[in-house]
Amino acid sequence: MAVLAAIAVLAVLIVVHELGHFMAARLQGIYANRFSVGFGPILWKYQGSQTEYAVRALPLGGFVGFPDEDPDSDIPLDDPNLLSNRPILDRAIVISAGVIANLIFAYFLLVVQSGIVGIPDFVEKPGVLISSVAPQSSLVAENAGIKADDVILSVNSQDLPLGQDGLIYLQQKIQNSPNKSLSLKVQREETILDINLTPGLAPDGKGIIGVALQLNGEIIRKPAGNLMATLNSAAQEYQRITVLIVQGFGKLISNFQETANQVSGPIAIIDIGSKIASSDPFSLFQFAALISINLAIINILPLPALDGGQLAFLLIEGISGKPLPTVIQQNIMQTGLFLLLGLGIFLILRDTVNLLPASW
Incomplete structure (x- = not known):
């Protein structure tokens, strides 16, 4: 049950992130034809009236697909509701909404913990x-x-x-x-x-x-006494966690050789979460908030295949007045996605080996 709880936490955070993208598109009337949790082969899917919802085999994130990227789409290329035909601001809102959703959800989790359980x-x-x-x-x-x-x-x-x-x-x-x-x-x-x-x-x-x-x-743990105390306590814990995460990223960059082996993949995260669920289930709120903020910060980095990489493309378009050629964007994003999946698979294998008994 503890492992399932940890898996559920990670899955919920991925869904929250992708829902941010999805809802930002839908609320602006932008078409979104795919909503996927995970990458790779499809394990389960449901075809809605406009969108295919799917769960895939590799739990390394998720994505929202748009007809612009689908060669089989029958929507005219000049349709104003295609993402690529929207102004830069509209597209930036859609791209950044996943990060914003994770940050808001992290604060919500800390408010719940502060008000009901108490911040440890x-x-x-x-x-x-x-x-x-x-x-x-x-x-x-x-x-x-x-x-x-x-x-x-x-x-x-x-x-x-x-x-x-x-x-x-x-x-x-x-x-x-x-x-x-x-x-x-x-x-x-x-x-x-x-x-x-x-x-x-x-x-x-x-x-x-x-x-x-x-x-x-x-x-x-001592639950906050009133609403303002709850919000303030959650805000202080939110700030503390965010500062620690940013400092951690700083150390990773400045001392990469020494700290790279401390980077955790989904298997290690689930293992940590399961241990927390077994020993102190109420700390899962704080654990989930920490992972949610982590996901937000990682995704905003200006790297290919991440939200920050797509925002970087929009910045270039805004400065130059025209987007990078589609072929160049696709090559950069595909290379980034390949490297990201490779890193994810490596972390899964490494973390799995580390969890095996030493005598194996």
């Missing part, structure tokens, strides 16, 4: 949590008796500061102490333990003990 707030507790023990990187912690979910309270009789400062302090203390004994005060449930260990020497010359560390604390 992390309350810091003393110490740093051992989220997992990683003997494959070093046996020091395992041999010393440290276990997952232990909380390190102090190092060499020095209490750790609260929050991120404590996490950074502990990391630096370990990294700066290869082959030097450290005395730890560790909390395991209700028991306080004194553990001595000596960090090993990692290949980079830093100390290592073989654990994953994270902030210690708990997530609490």
